[in-house]
Amino acid sequence: MIVGIVAVAKNHAIGKDGKLPWHYSSDLKFFKQTTTGHAVVMGFNTWRSIGKPLPNRLNIVLSRSAQLEDDSNLLFLSSKEQVLKLSGYLKCDLFIIGGAKTYVEFADVIDKWIVTEVPLTIDDADVFMPGDFLAGFELSESNELKGGPVVKTFQR
Numbered sequence: 001m002i003v004g005i006v007a008v009a010k011n012h013a014i015g016k017d018g019k020l021p022w023h024y025s026s027d028l029k030f031f032k033q034t035t036t037g038h039a040v041v042m043g044f045n046t047w048r049s050i051g052k053p054l055p056n057r058l059n060i061v062l063s064r065s066a067q068l069e070d071d072s073n074l075l076f077l078s079s080k081e082q083v084l085k086l087s088g089y090l091k092c093d094l095f096i097i098g099g100a101k102t103y104v105e106f107a108d109v110i111d112k113w114i115v116t117e118v119p120l121t122i123d124d125a126d127v128f129m130p131g132d133f134l135a136g137f138e139l140s141e142s143n144e145l146k147g148g149p150v151v152k153t154f155q156r
């Protein structure tokens with residue numbers, strides 16, 4: 001299954017200065033629990049922000065230009081088509097973990113969204129989700145995390 005996973009502020013903000021504009025350890029823990037043992041796909045800007053492969057996951061980094069060395073759990077690919085071809089051979093889920101450009105690229109193949117609603121408005125954010133990214137999806141589950149964020153699952 002291809003799953004989009006994102007944390008979004010009330011005004012659809014997801015990033016600022018190449019980073020997350022908040023820190024919720026409960027959401028980081030939830031993200032780790034949910035994606036461990038699976039494959040994660042990220043754009044090059046998100047890769048730069050994370051800085052190292054996420055452990056116990058296959059990390060797929062997308063870039064059209066950067067040529068970096070693969071590692072045991074790190075794979076650099078240059079197109080969505082390559083990712084989709086590879087996903088046909090995977091027995092695990094494929095999580096699209098951002099950022100905004102990458103979510104938009106994969107929007108049409110995402111089967112399920114896991115959205116953490118962050119109870120903040122980030123006025124000076126510089127990366128946002130499209131306002132309609134959940135069009136065609138239905139809420140199936142909702143859970144509050146420690147500290148205020150709410151995780152909602154949406155199925156296509």
Ligand SMILES: NC(=O)c1ccc[n+]([C@@H]2O[C@H](COP(=O)([O-])OP(=O)(O)OC[C@H]3O[C@@H](n4cnc5c(N)ncnc54)[C@H](OP(=O)(O)O)[C@@H]3O)[C@@H](O)[C@H]2O)c1
Binds near residue numbers: 064
């Ligand atoms: N709140 C959240 O849940 C969340 C999650 C993740 C990230 N973020 C935030 O989002 C921001 C980064 O997002 P962003 O939209 O600027 O960038 P991004 O999606 O992380 O990376 C964009 C880059 O990825 C590569 N790319 C994307 N789609 C591709 C494709 N189909 N084929 C080949 N390469 C592709 C391109 O790299 P090249 O230019 O090298 O070709 C593109 O410039 C940061 O602030 C980060 O902290 C937030």
